[in-house]
Amino acid sequence: MFNPDGRLFQVEYAKEAVRKGATSLGMVVKDGVVVVAHKNITEPLAVASTIQKVFKIDSYIGATYSGMVSDGLHIINVARSTSQNHRLIYNETKSIEAIAKEISSYMMQATQYGGMRPYAVSVLIGGFDDSPRLFEIEPGASFLGYKADAIGVGKKIASEILVKEYKENMNTEEAINLGIKIIKKVHEGKLTSENMDIGFIEKTQEYQMLSQNEVSKYL
Amino acid sequence: MFNPDGRLFQVEYAKEAVRKGATSLGMVVKDGVVVVAHKNITEPLAVASTIQKVFKIDSYIGATYSGMVSDGLHIINVARSTSQNHRLIYNETKSIEAIAKEISSYMMQATQYGGMRPYAVSVLIGGFDDSPRLFEIEPGASFLGYKADAIGVGKKIASEILVKEYKENMNTEEAINLGIKIIKKVHEGKLTSENMDIGFIEKTQEYQMLSQNEVSKYL
């Protein structure tokens, strides 16, 4: 399953699937996290709202993904169960880093055994526990924390803009504006509120997703 | 199982099987959903009525499929059990989106493990819960909501007509007429009531399938 170069073929190919997925962004802001995700819907009669790209994992934790839709939803479910099981047993929320590690560990299994394929998704999971946190887990199951991060087809362009314009002391509103700016740049087209999922968490504000109306105001 | 391009070979090939299946359509109408399906029967002595392309899933939910017949019937059964199990346990109907997600999750398993093949069907499932709803699930297990959607061999032609002529405030009758017009266009031949399955659901009308007589009136 390794190639002579020390890489897992199937993992590399699964990453390629992620590189074609609709772009998602996460940003740590002053006292919270903002997640902005594009829904790449080209069919005029599709109902964008039925594609969800930003998910609540727990009161103060949210997530998004890029890549194969069914795999993405599956991993989001894994994240939710991880968090809920912990809460049921210990009566407290699991730390975001711990959930990210469990997702990583779950996705690693799929790279270890024959007769399975890796999951073709990258996941951004973020929120607020002691401080705002943001993690990316990719098909090879490694995970890494970020101040700001992009996944999917626009990763390269988005990362360049983030490096230049992202600031740690941004507030939620500024981050949302930056996120939208980036998605617009990546897709070079007119964005509608329908094609965007935007969620955020603040120290004093549980996970919340913008309504389409609210998204529209930012466009 | 991934190709270097990040696609699952077997899923791509299964989609090809769907692209050869008889055309099915779904349309969200004012207070309901209409499903129109063609039965591509070329043998003169076959009994068209023994091929069912439109199915009742629950009182207010119906479905159709394009692709491999035996796979289609299997997935329709999965949809029915999902709905019935929920009703048995919770004494309420499951939301259509939730059923679509479970079908997606079921079909995803078949893409994840070696020693199985993906299901070679696309499914349209629709109905009325809080509002009229319509979803497509394809062999790669991703699902998406639509105002109006077509699957099978006529997908391209059908989609073009739908974009031009479908209107959200159509009533059931108008949608049936549009559906028949599209199927006629796709197959360029004389349609008989035998080759069409037409079902609909309205807010105040449980799942109902047109009798052959009723279909004839629309032709």
Added chain:
Amino acid sequence: MFNPDGRLFQVEYAKEAVRKGATSLGMVVKDGVVVVAHKNITEPLAVASTIQKVFKIDSYIGATYSGMVSDGLHIINVARSTSQNHRLIYNETKSIEAIAKEISSYMMQATQYGGMRPYAVSVLIGGFDDSPRLFEIEPGASFLGYKADAIGVGKKIASEILVKEYKENMNTEEAINLGIKIIKKVHEGKLTSENMDIGFIEKTQEYQMLSQNEVSKYL
């Protein structure tokens, strides 16, 4: 297991085995069903009566097959158990369509998992429940109802004759005569009563197989 064309290789090859099997016919008649099957026995010392091609499944249900002998007998047994289990539990006969669906579902499993091969048979199952019924299930597990249908090596020739000469209001005797005429045409040789299995069911007549003497009278 799919080829790029969206077909299952092994299923296509299994169909090829069916295309080489001895011809079988089924016809819906006025108030019943007639099944006529050829036994392609070329060895002069073989005992034709030990090959059975037409089987009683239940009081008012019969079946025949073309293709691999051992697979055919296996699927016939599956049909019988299906019918008997139902009768044991519900104290009524299962509808013919329902049995055909269960055979289809059973044969589909063999196309779904690695480590198995598809069944190399097509089955005609017919009888009388509310009305006379006839179904074909093929190696890919799809099933379809027919007024009249042929499987096996003579399918093409037989179908052409059926289209021209079969009439829905035929009686049993006329259908048997047509069936024999077709088998004669297909095999271009002298038929003996030994090489034919003929069974029929009428509304008021349980499954019955003609004795060799009775067959002889029709030749």
Added chain:
Amino acid sequence: MFNPDGRLFQVEYAKEAVRKGATSLGMVVKDGVVVVAHKNITEPLAVASTIQKVFKIDSYIGATYSGMVSDGLHIINVARSTSQNHRLIYNETKSIEAIAKEISSYMMQATQYGGMRPYAVSVLIGGFDDSPRLFEIEPGASFLGYKADAIGVGKKIASEILVKEYKENMNTEEAINLGIKIIKKVHEGKLTSENMDIGFIEKTQEYQMLSQNEVSKYL
């Protein structure tokens, strides 16, 4: 496992192994069955009597095989258990056709699943239940009744002679003489009583195998 021609490769190859096995014959006689089998022993110091080619299956049932020795003995054991189990449960002998069907069904399994190979034997099983009966089961698991039949390397030559000289109203002695004549013809060499296994069953005579002395008298 099917080739494009609709055949199972491994079954075809297993048949080739049977075509190389020592010749066995079976003949239905007036009120019984005669089985004559050659033991192809070329090593001068081998003890022919340790190779058994004709076996008692039950009081009125016998069998022989051609092909791979270890597979042959295995299938003979399957035939015996089938018969004995039935007798234990129902206190009667199973019909010969039923045993042949069970052998066929057992051998079919080995053609159905990956990770097994087909059995490389053809079996002749015969005896007296209501009337004298003789069946052949081959590696592809199909079975067929015969008046007279040959398997193994001499099948072609033996069949030609049987067609010309076998008569249904032969008695046991005549059939044994014909069988020996055929084996002599096939092997063009001097036969000894050691190289022949001859068994017979008559309506009023349980399965009996000729002693070497008795065989000698026929040579």
Added chain:
Amino acid sequence: MFNPDGRLFQVEYAKEAVRKGATSLGMVVKDGVVVVAHKNITEPLAVASTIQKVFKIDSYIGATYSGMVSDGLHIINVARSTSQNHRLIYNETKSIEAIAKEISSYMMQATQYGGMRPYAVSVLIGGFDDSPRLFEIEPGASFLGYKADAIGVGKKIASEILVKEYKENMNTEEAINLGIKIIKKVHEGKLTSENMDIGFIEKTQEYQMLSQNEVSKYL
């Protein structure tokens, strides 16, 4: 697993391993059996006595093998358990033919299923039950009785000498002398008592193996 010629590739290759093993001989004598085995030890510091080629299976049964050492020891253990289990349950010794059949049946399994390889040994098992008996089982699992038999690298040469010089009414001593003569001929070198295992069984003499001193007297 079969080749087009009807042979099992892996079995043929395993036989090749046997053809390279050190030569073993068995001879039925007047009232017993003699087994003579060569140990092909080329390393000067190896301790020949640690290689055992002739084994006691039961009081009146012995065995030898040629081929892969670890497989040989494994099959010898199978033979011993078979015999002991029988004795434990029935309080009598199993017949030698029955043990040979069970070894054959055991070795056949390894040729039947994928994921295993055949055993790369031929076994000679002999002794006295009603009369002296000698059997060979080979990698393909077929078994055959012999008056006198050789396996391993010297099979061809040994068989030629046996055919000429072996006599059924030999006594134990004469057979040992013949056995040694043959092994000398096969290996064209000086034999020492260390390189020979010689065992024998007589009607009135349980299994006994010659000590090195006794072997020396025969050289």
Added chain:
Amino acid sequence: MFNPDGRLFQVEYAKEAVRKGATSLGMVVKDGVVVVAHKNITEPLAVASTIQKVFKIDSYIGATYSGMVSDGLHIINVARSTSQNHRLIYNETKSIEAIAKEISSYMMQATQYGGMRPYAVSVLIGGFDDSPRLFEIEPGASFLGYKADAIGVGKKIASEILVKEYKENMNTEEAINLGIKIIKKVHEGKLTSENMDIGFIEKTQEYQMLSQNEVSKYL
């Protein structure tokens, strides 16, 4: 799974993955062990502190790894459970060598069975039990003790410097300085405290990891 050269292909390829991992070092000092690990973070917005390269295994045991991130974390967990299980059962800490052996044994399983891949990590585990100890376990599962050792992309350069400059009687501070010097040399760039994990254990000092502030003082 072996190549003709006696190597396991997959193990060799997994080693290649290790050769590309960020460099880690371990050094036995006068009364303890020092572990210095580089975090190769090239993305400016990644949060280096979320990558952990140096881990506490038990009060007096620490570890680091180079190679595939998810595999590394998995093996670290294996090390921790090994140590904790032992403590739970025996109420004492397991020796470092014993833990290294269990990791080796665990990683060996993954090289032994088909359907798994080897772990693509090398691990350095060290600490103080009777004396200071340091072990490396690599993808092929062999383990070896070291005075000082490097793994990952900088292994070659690091080893050359260690040979020249490492001294057994160094104290912790001197070893940390040497470690940092080596990592700087390997990566030819400016190191920040963020890109370094440094842990140490002394006879009288439980496992301790330097804070970023403390690391900064050494840079």
Added chain:
Amino acid sequence: MFNPDGRLFQVEYAKEAVRKGATSLGMVVKDGVVVVAHKNITEPLAVASTIQKVFKIDSYIGATYSGMVSDGLHIINVARSTSQNHRLIYNETKSIEAIAKEISSYMMQATQYGGMRPYAVSVLIGGFDDSPRLFEIEPGASFLGYKADAIGVGKKIASEILVKEYKENMNTEEAINLGIKIIKKVHEGKLTSENMDIGFIEKTQEYQMLSQNEVSKYL
């Protein structure tokens, strides 16, 4: 798994791995056994004492191995459990030959089933039960007793010297000196006490390993 030549490919390749392992020697002496093993450590900072090449298996039994390190340790553990289990059940030490046979039987399994690889080690196990004993088990699982034997990269050179200079009535000291002489010759370099493991057993002296100081005296 066999090649046409009757060899197991994977076993041949595993032997190649043994041929590259560091050299080990065993010698039967007057009333005991001496085992001398080289540790091929080329890295200057490795701690040779953490590689163990000579192991105590039981009070009067020791062992060494050449080949893959993790496999060697695994098989040593198998040897120890075998001995201890026997002692627990029977309250006596198992004979050395019996342990060697169980190792052989264990290693044979790994050559028999698909989905496993053979163990890439040769093992020398020796000691004193009734007399001094020494056995070699190799990757193909065959085992053989020796007066004196070498395994690993220096097998050829070592064997030639052993043949010339080894004498059965050597005492322990003389054998250790011969062993060291051979290892020096094989490796053509300066040996240190660190690179040698030397163990011995005498009739009146339980298993003992030389300390580095003691080894030094022999160099």
